[in-house]
Each structure stands twice: as structure tokens, then as C-alpha cells.
Amino acid sequence: MSRFSERLKSKKFIITCELFPPKGTDLTNLLEKAERLKGIVDGVNVTDSQRAIMRISPLAVCHILKEKGLEPIFQLTCRDRNRIALQSDLLGASALGIENVLILSGDHPTIGDHPEAKPVYDLDPVQLLKTARTLEKGEDLAGRRLKGIPKFCLGAVANPSFEPLELQILMMEKKVRAGAEFFQTQPIFDLKTFKNFKEKISKLGAKVIIGIFLLKSLKMAQLMDDIGLKIPKEYLKRLGKTEDPLKEGMNIAVDLIKNIKNECDGVHLMALGKEECIPEILRKAGLG
Amino acid sequence: MIISEQKPRKEILEMLTDRKRIFIVGCAACATKCQTGGEDEVKEMKRELEKEGKKITGTIVLDTPCDERIVKKDLSSLPALKNSDSLLIMACGVGLQTIGNLIDRLLVPALNPLFAGTTERIGRYYEYCSLCGDCLLDEFGGICPLTRCAKGLLNGPCGGARDGKCEVNDEVDCIWALIYEKTKEPLKTYYESRDYKKILQPGKRVVR
Numbered sequence: 001m002s003r004f005s006e007r008l009k010s011k012k013f014i015i016t017c018e019l020f021p022p023k024g025t026d027l028t029n030l031l032e033k034a035e036r037l038k039g040i041v042d043g044v045n046v047t048d049s050q051r052a053i054m055r056i057s058p059l060a061v062c063h064i065l066k067e068k069g070l071e072p073i074f075q076l077t078c079r080d081r082n083r084i085a086l087q088s089d090l091l092g093a094s095a096l097g098i099e100n101v102l103i104l105s106g107d108h109p110t111i112g113d114h115p116e117a118k119p120v121y122d123l124d125p126v127q128l129l130k131t132a133r134t135l136e137k138g139e140d141l142a143g144r145r146l147k148g149i150p151k152f153c154l155g156a157v158a159n160p161s162f163e164p165l166e167l168q169i170l171m172m173e174k175k176v177r178a179g180a181e182f183f184q185t186q187p188i189f190d191l192k193t194f195k196n197f198k199e200k201i202s203k204l205g206a207k208v209i210i211g212i213f214l215l216k217s218l219k220m221a222q223l224m225d226d227i228g229l230k231i232p233k234e235y236l237k238r239l240g241k242t243e244d245p246l247k248e249g250m251n252i253a254v255d256l257i258k259n260i261k262n263e264c265d266g267v268h269l270m271a272l273g274k275e276e277c278i279p280e281i282l283r284k285a286g287l288g
Numbered sequence: 289m290i291i292s293e294q295k296p297r298k299e300i301l302e303m304l305t306d307r308k309r310i311f312i313v314g315c316a317a318c319a320t321k322c323q324t325g326g327e328d329e330v331k332e333m334k335r336e337l338e339k340e341g342k343k344i345t346g347t348i349v350l351d352t353p354c355d356e357r358i359v360k361k362d363l364s365s366l367p368a369l370k371n372s373d374s375l376l377i378m379a380c381g382v383g384l385q386t387i388g389n390l391i392d393r394l395l396v397p398a399l400n401p402l403f404a405g406t407t408e409r410i411g412r413y414y415e416y417c418s419l420c421g422d423c424l425l426d427e428f429g430g431i432c433p434l435t436r437c438a439k440g441l442l443n444g445p446c447g448g449a450r451d452g453k454c455e456v457n458d459e460v461d462c463i464w465a466l467i468y469e470k471t472k473e474p475l476k477t478y479y480e481s482r483d484y485k486k487i488l489q490p491g492k493r494v495v496r
Contacts, residue, residue, distance in 0.1 A: 108448070108455060121440050122481070124440075124443050126443035126478065130478070131481075162447060167464065170475035174444060174475065174476070186447055228451050
């Protein structure tokens with residue numbers, strides 16, 4: 001069982017964050033950031049060409065992180081691979097000792113840097129969760145027997161700001177039935193959204209790790225607000241007034257974590273390249 | 289119907305660069321409805337090509353250029369074809385290829401076929417069907433997620449929608465919100481992965 005999986009099964013608070021693989025083969029920067037996260041977080045998500053921007057394979061990065069003693073969570077999207085490639089990568093992950101997999105549909109190619117690419121979506125995330133569980137039973141989607149059986153700790157994503165929320169909850173329940181053991185959510189900024197969401201997931205039967213986003217500037221916050229992520233006015237004001245928006249963004253993340261940490265299973269920190277801020281945020285939030 | 293748009297004139301003229309004697313074929317079905325290859329558009333095309341110095345040997349708007357029987361009956365024996373070095377086809381790719389089965393001339397497409405869709409008004413069309421060979425519309429409140437969800441997700445929405453609009457195009461509703469308004473059942477049912485043997489070429493040949 002992976003360390004992350006053990007942590008999920010315990011009653012302990014879970015802390016995860018994410019690292020973006022680079023465009024290219026130079027991992028120096030990523031590994032420096034990873035080094036600072038060692039022992040501080042329970043899992044590090046490695047994104048799969050996030051925002052549909054082509055980057056180095058998350059599977060390769062997960063393998064290297066694991067060798068360095070970190071606990072990777074392999075993000076696997078349905079966007080670029082058909083069912084043959086998806087199963088193949090799942091088996092590959094398992095053979096490399098990577099058990100934790102976060103399954104998601106993946107941002108559509110048209111919003112990324114290769115908008116001409118053919119979108120795949122052969123399986124959807126629910127079908128892919130189920131497929132991973134099928135592999136664990138020793139057979140593939142075609143019903144063929146496997147030689148050597150993988151084991152996974154499977155997660156999925158959820159969006160607490162989705163409207164209607166009820167639809168998102170039904171979707172989460174379906175993902176749990178298909179095999180999801182944990183969720184990592186899109187960022188929450190607004191406590192009302194959090195409370196509303198929390199009420200509805202009490203009987204879910206999976207751990208829900210709440211997304212916390214590091215706002216680095218007022219402009220970024222406005223952008224997030226524009227796409228529907230409801231940033232409280234107070235935060236916009238704070239970011240507008242300060243000389244040091246990154247520091248204020250960190251303070252906001254700290255406040256958010258303090259406000260929710262006793263009412264959720266864990267937090268997932270999205271620092272968008274400022275991962276070096278994570279230890280300080282956690283310490284100030286009383287989690288370090 | 290098959291929704292189509294006209295190719296830009298410039299592109300059509302480039303394809304016709306070395307062509308001198310051109311016969312124009314329109315379509316009385318879908319391309320007429322879309323106003324891309326009906327009587328009026330064929331006339332307009334003739335006028336414009338003549339202005340460019342091309343000789344138009346004749347024109348016809350076929351009932352259904354996608355039907356070999358019609359092409360055989362109404363087009364293939366026309367004397368004007370003998371004087372033509374090429375045919376400009378103002379129909380979809382099915383029409384063009386059907387004509388190509390029967391007539392040995394250079395065929396030039398004047399249209400870009402877009403999708404099988406519905407018409408709100410001329411110029412405003414919505415793709416509704418993927419011609420998948422395995423219709424699921426008894427489920428999903430009669431709305432096709434395979435076609436109308438940008439990712440073709442069968443088991444429910446992704447998290448990308450904002451204010452009920454799709455992450456790919458904010459002028460388009462997240463189709464899952466519409467499905468959900470009609471019925472909650474699809475969110476409670478598990479849908480297996482699709483059998484693409486039935487869906488993708490060359491599996492789509494229906495022979496009886």
C-alpha cells in the first residue's frame with residue numbers, strides 16, 4: 001500500500017500539492033521545488049499537460065520523484081490516450097511502483113497550445129476509474145488475462161462551484177461507485193461555497209481534499225473571479241491594497257486553510273510555480 | 289441535415305486555376321436549405337466565375353447529388369459534360385464522391401461540409417448527431433452527449449463548465465446542465481465505454 005493510501009485510510013489530515021512538469025527535459029527546477037516539499041506534504045500531484053499545454057510525461061516525472069523519496073500522484077487524463085494507451089500507462093505506472101492515480105477528463109485541446117490536436121476522450125473519467133479497477137482484477141477491458149496484476153489508489157476531481165451543485169454530487173457518487181477513493185477539488189475561495197459543498201458530501205464514502213489556490217496578484221484573482229470561482233470582495237481588496245501581493249495571497253491561503261481545516265479531510269495546494277511558498281503557508285496555518 | 293458553408297472564393301479560384309470549361313452542380317437538398325449550393329447560389333457562382341474569365345459550360349441543381357440513381361438519371365448523360373474539363377460541386381462530400389463514382393472529370397469542392405445539425409436560422413446551426421451507428425437517445429432525455437458535450441462524456445459533465453457554459457465555447461451551454469434539467473437518471477446510471485467498431489470508419493458501411 002502506498003504511503004498516501006495509508007494516510008487516506010488513517011484519520012489524519014491530508015496535505016497534497018501539485019507540480020507542473022516542464023516543457024522540455026530539464027527537471028532541475030522541478031526537482032529543487034520537490035526537495036523542499038519532502039516530508040511536508042503527503043502527496044505530490046504531477047499534472048498531465050495541464051491546460052492542454054504539451055509538457056513532459058507525468059509518468060516519467062512521477063518515477064523520478066519516487067526515486068527521490070517523494071510520494072507522487074500520477075494525473076492521468078482521458079484527453080490524449082485511447083483505452084489501449086490508458087491501460088498501458090496504468091500498467092506502466094504500477095510496474096514503476098506508482099500506485100496513486102488521479103483520473104480526470106483533461107482540459108480540451110482547443111484551449112491549449114496545440115488547438116489543432118485530435119481530442120481523444122475514448123473513455124470518460126468514470127469509465128477509466130472502472131477500467132483501473134478491472135485491471136486490478138487481473139483482466140483488461142477486452143476481458144484478457146494479465147500477467148502480473150496492478151494495484152492502485154484512485155482519485156478523481158470535483159468542482160464545488162459547479163452549478164447545479166446537486167449534479168456535481170451525483171457525479172461524485174458515481175465516481176465513488178466506479179472506484180474513486182479520494183477527491184481533489186477545484187479551488188474554493190468562498191466559505192459559503194465550502195459549507196454548502198461540505199453538507200452535501202457527508203455520506204460520500206471517499207476522502208475529499210479541498211483545493212486551495214495561491215493568488216499571486218489582483219489580476220489573477222480577477223481572472224479567477226471572471227471564470228466563476230467567486231473570489232470574496234474582501235480578498236480582492238486586500239490584494240489591491242498591498243505592496244506585496246504574493247505575501248497577501250499567502251495570507252489569504254493561510255486564512256482559508258485555518259477556516260476549513262477542522263471541517264475537511266485535507267487540503268490540496270495549488271501554488272502555480274510558487275511551490276516554495278507551501279512550507280510557510282502550512283506552518284502559518286498550523287499544519288507545518 | 290448536412291450543414292455546409294461555402295469555401296472562400298479565393299480558394300475556389302485557386303483550385304480552378306488551370307481549368308477553363310467548368311460545369312457547376314448544386315444540391316436541391318441540404319445545400320439549398322443552407323443557402324450554400326441551391327439555385328440562387330449556383331447562379332451567383334456562375335456569374336462570378338464568368339467575371340474571372342471562366343467558361344461555364346452549364347449548371348444543374350440535382351435533387352440529391354448523394355444518390356447514384358439521381359446522378360445517373362439527371363447528370364451523367366448531359367451533353368454539356370463532354371465540353372467540360374471540370375465540375376464544381378456545390379454539395380457535400382457525399383455528393384461529390386457519388387458524382388465521382390459515375391463521372392470521370394476533375395471534381396472541385398465548392399463547399400466545406402460541417403456536420404449533421406439543426407438550423408435555428410441561416411448561418412446559425414447546431415451539431416446534434418454524430419451518425420454513430422448506435423443511437424442512445426432513449427436515454428439522456430433525448431439529448432446526445434456524445435455529440436453535444438465537447439468531450440463526448442457519457443457519464444456526466446467534466447468540471448470545466450462556467451456559469452452553465454462549456455469550457456470550449458462560452459456561447460454554448462454545457463449540455464449536461466440541459467440533460468440534467470430533463471432527467472437525473474443518467475447521473476445515476478453507469479454507461480459502458482462505447483463500441484467504436486460501430487462508430488468509426490470503415491465500420492460505417494451499411495450493406496444489406
